[in-house]
Amino acid sequence: MIIKRLLLAALAIAPLISTAQKAKTSAAATAGVARPKLVVGIVVDQMRWDYLYRFADRYQAGGFKRMLGEGFTCENTHIDYLPTETGPGHSCIYTGSVPAIHGIAANNFYIQATGRNMYCAEDTTVQSVGTTSPAGIMSPRNLQASTITDELKLATNFRSKVIGIALKDRGSILPAGHTPDGAYWFDDVSGNFITSTYYFKNLPAWVQKFNEQKLVGTYLTKPWTTLYPIDTYKQSTADNVPYETPYRSETTPTFPHNLPAIKGADYGAIRSTPFGNTLTLDFARAALDAEQLGRGAQTDFLAVSLSSTDYVGHQFGPNSIEAEDVYLRLDRDLAAFFTYLDAKVGKGNYTVFLSADHGAAHNSTFLKDHNIPTGLFDGSVAVRELNRMIEEQYKVKRAVLGVDNYQVNFNNIAITNSKADFDKIKQDCINWLRKQEGVLYAADMQNIAQAGIPAELKERMVNGYNAERSGAIQLILKPGWYAGRNKTGTSHGVSSPYDTHIPLVFMGWGVKHGALNRDTHMTDISATLAALLHIQMPSGCIGKVIPEVLK
16 A cells, blocks of 8 residues: 555656756756756846836836846946947957957057057958948957857857847847857848848848838837826936937927937937837847747857947936836836747746946036036047147147047057157147046056056056057046037946946846845856856956856
8 A cells, every 4th residue: 555655656746857857957958068048148238237226116027127036136247447338348248358358449449550440340351231231341350359159159069059139230240259140230221130241141031031021110100108107207307308319300309209200211210219129129039930049959149239228328318218218118128028038948948147338427417417526528629639739849740540438549650750759749648638627547558557546447447458459548537527528418438337337137047046246247247157058268258257146
């Protein structure tokens, strides 16, 4: 009788054990190494860390709250270099490295040997695919280190699939790395997701099919109204304030925004609306289905960058109703996307992380109106005055090419040909810059070790300095200051926490539930993913594993 009961109990338990084993082993395994079926990287462009909580009272259960409720949040993650921009940010997240090593010194940088201004993803050896515009003349060749996506391809002998997706070319290309199965970005002229001949000669059939739906046109046929009654947006300033930039054809920057009238001759208007994020995730779902991501024997990687938050932030600023609404809508979009992943890949079979490439400052005029120290630094004025001074003293014309990325870029060829003393020119420029309103420090990067600058700032300056692609003088502005002339919207690029403090949340396979308040770094993201996947860190990685995240 006892034996019979034990047998019946064993038979009853067997299906449960089988189910548990299947759940445990359903993730991809290579040579006995357990891995998730899919890794999804989500970079929210210009997402300040505090946005996780600023609008939390109206976030849904399935979006940001799900990530915080089920996953692991690193609450004190900072960027390790300057300047804090989109190109370097995406590169750092996926390489675990810094501009000094991976080479993406800024969105646009000067090649110091020639004075040529270069865009971070430009590649004139390739052609556009999917459009007749030059928007596809792009590749990852300027990135000088491998990415975590490259390392996954190497670890599985290129059997894993890697796809990069974003509205911005750099938000797709740099995360996808050098060896992906596709990288796609949005073309304003055609309204299509496109690529370059670095990846394909022709768009895959599934991309063509997606483009044929013309979803972008659908999103631009109706006005942008607030998700909730406008008088309930208590985390924002009033709707009509002088801190915001109206759309073209608008007289005031106020809701409802008439997108059909704003659209213009191309489809670029989608970028600065919440529906740009929706469109991006629509395309991500199409990629999941067509490429069968997360449904093969190897771990796949989907890198998604959500760019519209950056466009909206630049135009309207962090305190606008537009910014609040774009995050409330993004939260809904993420909830729907996670539900889709649950259905297609299986809850518990994928790992997702969410972070940002940089943050953003409060609008300068807004801060002044609230008696908080701030100001705007006009780099064009600095260029004009420095060139005037150098020409008078050293007889060198146009010695300064630009004051961009908070750096002074010199015309090294002209200075060399003139036989002028470059060290004296630099020191004269530093002396002039230090006297300008808003400038806290100006330092010669070749002699940064001797500069009397706080160690943490100095380390970020060194990490961001690439001798081949960075300016010779680095500026640090006073807190609250940023470069620009536009008194509306906002910008980023500086060393203050509102630019460097970014969200970092992991969720899913192999991830604990919890939170961490000790210092972590943007460079740690790829190191932690490498540990999770049991693969090598990227070639330039200087980050450390965050062990608290991992089961």
